[in-house]
Amino acid sequence: MSTAVLVTFVRHGGARVRKGAVLTSRVLQDKSHVTSACQCSPIHRRCFSSRFDPDGSGRPATWDTFGIWDNRIDEPIQLPPSIKHGKLIPNINLSKIGCSTQLGKRKENEDRFNVAKLTDDVLFFAVYDGHGGAAAADFCDRFMANYIKEFLIQEQDMEKVLTKAFLEIDKAFARQAHLSVNATLLNCGTTATVALLRDGIELVVASVGDSRALLCRKGKPVKLTIDHTPERKEEKQRIRDCGGFVAWNSLGQPHVNGRLAMTRSIGDLDLKSMGVIAEPETKRVKLHHADDSFLVLTTDGVNFIVNSQEICDIINQCHDPNEAAQVLTEQAIQYGAEDNSTAIIVPFGAWGKHKSSEVSFSFSRGFASSGRWA
Template sequence: MSTATLINLVRNGGFQVRRRAALRSRFLQDEKRPAAACSISTCERRASRFDPDGSGRPTTWDTFGIWDNRIDEPILLPPSIKYGKPIPKVSLSNVGCASHIGKRKENEDRFDYAQLTEDILYFAVYDGHGGAAAADFCDKYMEKYIKEFLAEEENLENALSKAFLEIDKAYERHANLSADATLLSSGTTATVALLRDGIELVVASVGDSRALLCRKGKPMKLTIDHTPERKEEKERIKKCGGFVSWNSLGQPHVNGRLAMTRSIGDLDLKNSGVIAQPETKRVQVKEGLVYRDSSTWTAQVFDAV
């Protein structure tokens, strides 16, 4: 934002403040004026929805239930200087999560969020199937693997891709050493987002869990489902010796079992072309200035994941 633009915003903001102050002063003067003498019959006011107590003053409507998405957080100075605009710090206290078990007997969904480094936040969703073993494994260890690769890799997309492949290998070792044979058929989707400097957002995904970005009130897809309906995915499955069949609802499945072509786990389908290599997407989160009071300008995040 140019200096001239910022000065213009401040001037306009100051004008609005002076205008509000003038109106407030006028209102207070009107309140202090003595009421005109009148008879009892004319002074008795009837209550209405705009004057419930008969005082003659308008009703002050409650604002309960109105969503306020402004972020009242400090500005990150180094990223703001780097990108040339104010960037607010995203606090994990503003992050919310919810999960619904649906019709299943066991909830196999897992989610997590954390401060990985001083400038990187981590958000993840794992939708398990065939048991919660794979989802639990990712929920427990994905953060660890990402940290290891971030220590040697500046590129967030590369770090996420390496972490996905490494945790899939680690789960295979874990399942092969376990006496529980069901771990071999357990799998999970994985959708992981890293936010660096409050502005650089990178998402990696396998399976059909989705990440969306709300931009100017409209949804923007950050992931594409990995299903046998995608031509390139179907071709890989067939090339690896697998097959695609459709159930009674017309839904395609790999080897008649799995509705996705990429996942972590599902070890019995690895030789049929089901892989853990994620697709990644990088976007820049948008912010802007929002006028707050007579002396403060703060940044508001326009996007929401």
């Protein structure tokens, strides 16, 4: 039904859109602009009132205006991207994004997170889980967005942009660490999971370490990242080829050179020559707002205690993303997470559509059924 609406609009109003796309976009987002535009021309008044203001209220058109599906996030539609991609695309407002972090049983919270609008059409979301101190996570939190913004000017492919940004920020942190009198900087590092959203529909995720990103589609989790652990055959082989080794601790968890539980990270400079790299794995997804409820970025305080389907179910029970982020991180602590727990939740078009009527959680479930084995 969304495509039919757009076809009708473009057929009858396409010429005006081509001549005044910027004006039209502003009209849809600002009530006062709608009033002034409608006074300019009877033709414009009929066009906007019949298609984007059906009740004559002057309010911007939303998903519910078109009666397409149930949605509890009242967001205006982005007109130019919707015409460009041939489907209705909501405006993702930064104020509607949920963020929460919990200390857990640690003495210090080494997790960091950030959300920002980098350009007119690109949004940025990131979580970092520091280890050996918060220095590397702090460095990424301060500078990652700047590196990405700089590379976006030079490159349209957001997968290449993220790869360049990860590699360059790792080099920059290394320069700072080698110039510092603080020798502990050589042994600290951080995971990094970063997502870019262009035009509200093109989603690209890059990650190193074991922080995660997943998309909830039709109530089911779609994993967008894979943990970089020595359990992965290709990761283990790279470590060995570079002269490193993998050792298992008393809990049966593999570590690079008996120290690091991941094979890719930003920082960990003492293990760079042993095959621990900062090059991320990337994933590109085209969103389907009729089916996609949200994107969630999490650190391992959540991941190793709550599995992917449980994450979707917990969030789907909540009224809004802010509540959902708080509930998710608190739930991880209640389930026994000792590590810092952080979550960012970005709502999409199907928010609230796939709420499960029966959700139950077992406190007695085995650890092997959660976290990285989910």
